[in-house]
Amino acid sequence: MELGPAGSGGREPGRLREGLRVYRLVAGAWIRSTMAYRASFVMTAFGNFASTALDFVAILLMFTRVDGLAGWSLPDVAFLYGLSATSFGLADLAVGSVEGLGRRVRDGTLDLLFLRPAPVLAQLAADRFALRRLGRITQGLLVLGWALAAVDVAWTPLKVLLMPVMVVSGGVIFGAVFVGGSAFQFAAQDASEVQNAFTYGGVTLLQYPPTVFARELVRGVTFVLPLAFVDWVPASYVLGRPLPLDLPAWTAFLPPLVAAVCCALAGLAWRAGVRSYRSTGS
Amino acid sequence: MVDGGTVGEGTPDGADAVNAAADGGRTAGAGAGGGFIELDRVEKVFAVRRRTGLLRSERREVRAVDALSFTVARGEMVGYIGPNGAGKSTTVKMLTGILTPSGGRLRVAGIDPARERTRLAQRIGVVFGQRTTLWWDLPLIDSYRLMHRMYRIPRARYRENLDRCVELLELGDLLDVPVRQLSLGQRMRGDIAAALLHDPEVLYLDEPTIGLDVVSKARVREFLRDLNAERGTTVLLTTHDLQDIEQVCSRVMVIDHGRLVYDGPLAGLHEAGGSERVLVVDLERELPPIEAPPARVVRVEGPRQWLAFPAAQSAAPLVARIAAEHPLVDLSVREPDIEAVIARMYAATAPVTPP
Secondary structure (H helix, E strand, O other): OOOOOOOOHHHHHHHHHHHHHHHHHHHHHHHHHHHOOHHHHHHHHHHHHHHHHHHHHHHHHHHOOOOOEOOEOHHHHHHHHHHHHHHHHHHHHHHHHHHHHHHHHHHOOHHHHHOOOOOHHHHHHHOOOOHHHHHHHHHHHHHHHHHHHHOOOOOOHHHHHHHHHHHHHHHHHHHHHHHHHHHHHHHOOOOHHHHHHHHHHHHHHOOOOHHHOOHHHHHHHHHHOOHHHOOHHHHHHHOOOOOHHHOOHHHHHOHHHHHHHHHHHHHHHHHHHHHHHHHHOO | OEOHHHHOOOOOHHHHHHHHHHHHHHHHHHOOOOEEEEEEEEEEEEEEEEEOOOOOEEEEEEEEEEEEEEEEEOOOEEEEEOOOOOOHHHHHHHHOOOOOOOEEEEEEOOEOOOOOHHHHHOOEEEEEOOOOOOOOOOEHHHHHHHHHHHOOOOHHHHHHHHHHHHHHOOOHHHOOOEHHHOOHHHHHHHHHHHHHOOOOOEEEEEOOOOOOOHHHHHHHHHHHHHHHHHHOOEEEEEOOOHHHHHHHOOEEEEEEOOEEEEEEOHHHHHHHHOOEEEEEEEEOOOOOOOOEOOEEEEEEEOOEEEEEEEOOOOOHHHHHHHHHHOOEEEEEEEOOOHHHHHHHHHHOOOOOOOO
């Protein structure tokens, strides 16, 4: 949310509630408008489903040539894929629109959001709320469902509980990357390509086992930009595999904490971005 | 925020004279009510980076608004004009809370816009001629419904304001049309309605008649006059169209290079700027240049002659005199170009005082 007065700490809960209220209002208007053209919605949602499904087709084709990917079987990789695609799909649906910030700064339409009595981030995230992104989520959930049926896992209550926690935390982590990356666009309006490298690049990365990649990359994705907590770390635990970078087993339960920290950092970045925009108006 | 003390530093002497002029206009316009909009030595400095080499860049400070002081009373209708890049938009952005001033004190309805943007938003309405505040792909009525709930406008109030705007701005047939399919004039009316649903105490309009046809312009101006008369809404209008000011505003402020160079009635602006209107007369045949002081012939082309006369003076006696003394076929009056008036005003070294 954007900056209030310096001493606005006490008003934060109110601002958050107001932000969510406005988000629902604006997103609701877009959903109603999308639903006015049902046929068109079905087509674009299917298009979204099909185009994102091609990623999985690529993995399937790969497995017609090999039996395993760095020791991971097809169901294992499908498990990663399903988690990563579903988490990302949720984030993209909820806050994917913030990507358009740079364009709005350039054409001056960002200013209009400052004129309304509502947090700018909420307005921006809900703008052009694209229900068609359900296509990617559906696709991710289907692959995840198949993977759950096919993987060889000794299920414990803890592992079952970890499943929804992973998906939601993963969505929140990706959402924080979207918001944090967009905040960077306040400074560099053409940085959306860089942001795409972390969001779309991240989701693709996480669809493959960590053992495929160089240790330095895995380290970066674990400790610097903690995307590894979307699926690599907790999924390795569920599948009974050694955790990447020989992390201890308890780190598999860190995703909610990592998500919270990511949100806090993204929030700070967003505030800094808004503050610099309001002082420079670039 | 910078305090008032440091702001004054480095202000050339001329600025005080200009501010004094502004104060004169203020007392004339504000009456006893005090300021609804108050600016005291407000300034906005941008740091502009220009790339000078592959990796090197040069940092330069641009003073978009410089020690700007003025007061607008509740219910005033003020025209805010100046050439492109004079600081008009920057001022409006600071008044609406989009931009934080670099220095000085600024209050709208007692609220500091930079600190309490959302509280202020409930009390102001903004219309940008070039950009819409409506949701582009949604039907017009959906934007209004969103405003209704976003601004928490009581239902009865919303209905009443919407019905009134729909009637006066003739929006009835447009409510179900997506905003992107509206013509410029329709969209502008739609935008004005959207800015008024929550009963703002002040309405900022940035080029509200740009690109509109004559009928649409007249309709917008009439609506603004009625709004002010009935609701007492304060109006601040930036424009390039002198007629907007003439027909809507009782007061005009001219800004150039981030400073107020004139504040007073429109007629005074022409006097202060020493501007001239031009009377174009078509005679029956080619004749020697007409002599009708104080008008002077500035151009002759066959039977057509151009006569310049002071803008503050009525054209009627001049026309009557020429019609009586010469075989007149047709005539027209050209209004002075506002840019030219302001350019001349800025070129004048002496500070300008309103009459």
